Amino acid sequence: MTTITLITGGSRGLGRNTALSVARRGGDVVITYHSRSEDAQAVIAEIEALGRKAVALQLDTGKVAGFADFAARLRTALGETFGRDSFDHLVNNAGHGYHAPIAETPEDQFDRLVDVHFKGVFFLTQTLLPVIADGGRIVNFSSGLTRFAYPGYAAYSAMKGAVEVLTRYMAKELGARGIAVNTVAPGAIETDFGGGAVRDNPEINRHLAGITALGRVGVPDDIGPMVASLLSPDNRWVTAQRIEVSGGQAI
Helix, strand or coil: CCEEECCCCCHHHHHHHHHHHHCCCCCCCEEEECCCCCHHHHHHHHHHHCCCEEEECCCCCCCCCHHHHHHHHHHHHHHHHHHCCEEEEEECCCCCCCCCCHCCCHHHHHHHHHHHHHHHHHHHHHHHHHHHEEEEEEEECCCHHHHHHHHHEEEEEHHHHHHHHHHHHHHHHHHHCCCCCEEEEEECEEECCCHHHHHCCHHHHHHHCCCCCCCCCHHHHHHHHEEEEEEEEHHHHCCEEEEEECCEEEE
């Protein structure tokens, strides 16, 4: 049976790449987007050109109050587009970067990070548990910044650290349903994340490449295919793991 993978924040960056990677492996896809409807529809068109089915749904992952409505819209889309009442894989990818020293981090920015990167992951997964098929998979995106520390990323990285702990508890509690749960932690990647600094600033790019074992910074094609592979039956016995995909950054 063809699998259905739901990827939050799938209109750009690593989410987009993951969606296309899943489709190239023969899976169908649901992506969410916050405000980039045109970008989301472009991803849908790319997936359909690969011969797979796909749907884009709007979602603010930082607003728990909207999750019940999203679940209802998801159920409708699953029935109308895929002829199913459940999906197989949840990839909690949506998020945003924030850079400021601890002494200069305002409460409202801290709260937004909590809402999107931790609270949102917790309660969206909770809301969607009845719709995830037994034997399914959950992948929570973290960051290499939970292992190596760069000044200015304390708040962001703390949320990702919380997600890594949450992942182990999800794996423990959902194991009885055959659901495997893992964390994927990318290193420095050339995307528009964080204002595109890794991609667009040559000095930053060279510095990070110089402290990476494989001699360069990452690109989205280093991440999406790895996530798609983790979702495949080949990795059915992998759960409760933090898998860093950084090319050996800062080792």
